Amino acid sequence: MIKTLRYAFVAALMMVAGAVNAQTAKAAKTEKITIEFYDYYKDFEKQGTNKDVVYLSTPLEQGGVKIVFDKSTGSAAPNVTFYPSDKKNNPKVLDKAYVKLFGGDKNNVAGNKMTFSSETKKIVSIRLVGTNSTDWGEFSASAGTVKFEGNEKNSKLTPVWSSDDAKTGVSNVTFTISRSDKDTKANQVRYVRAIVTVLNDASGVNNITVDNAKKGVRYNLAGQRVNESYKGVVIENGKKMIVK
Structure with missing residues (x-):
């Protein structure tokens, strides 16, 4: 007995x-962090002759995700450009802004760089939503895979990046905006928001393994x-x- x-x-x-190990395996959940560039930069001091531009010299930080913009060999410096809505005729439309990134200068194909990173979370995917008025160049990533969503006219309107392993993600990824070749004009891309998916331990049971x-x-x-x-x-x- x-x-x-x-x-x-x-x-x-x-x-x-x-059971504890099974709980731990399920503890890693995903969280979406939506970064509206207008909401983030609307209170920054605008620069330039027409007072509608903010140059991106300092990192953006939101929800544990940091974005660093780098001019590198771009034809111009990364910036946020504000454009007013037609409030008089359409008061429901809000003011907007987009991040503008440039391809290479006359001596280079590769241009501005944009790095997403996090010290506390792992990045699984990034979706960048662009505007319709974009002179598209090439868009590449330091790791993972980039696919594009959009209609036939704007086939690269929305680049969607995914890490190689959705279970582990990455700490950082760098995107490079490039011209198609040295004979083309300096391409540019314009994004109104970034939607970042990260691994997030919401339950807190992974420390009880x-x-x-x-x-x-x-x-x-x-x-x-x-x-x-x-x-x-x-x-x-x-x-x-x-x-x-």
Whole structure:
């Protein structure tokens, strides 16, 4: 009878360990962070002769995601351009703004760079929504895969980037805006928002894993805690072993 109870206890412990690990596997959930460039930059001091431009010299940070814009060898500096709505005739339309990135200068094909990164989360995908008035160049990523959504006229209106592994994501990815070749004019892209999908542990149970449990805590088959000098069959971190 005692032997049967011991085996039942071992089985129960193993079931608990499996349940905790299963919870841990499900703990990684995704979260979408929508960055509206107008909302973020609307209170920044505008620059330029027409006072409708903000040059992107400082990183954008929202929801644990940072975006850094780099002129690199672009034909012009990255900026946010504001354009007013027709409030008089259509008061429901709000003021808007778009991030404008440029292809290479006359000596280079590659132009502006845009890097997404996070110190606390892993980035799984990024969707950039563009405007209809875009002179498209080439759009490439330092890692992962880029696909494009849009109609036939604006076939590259919405680039959608995905990491190579959706279960792990990446800490950072850099996009480069380029001209098609050195003979074409300096292309540019315009984005009104970025939708970033990250892995997010919303449940907080991933810290309660068997593998992360305190090592050295052992139990005998009767469920009693024993020290390291105990000899015989013990259970440590959900695993049964024999100590001689």
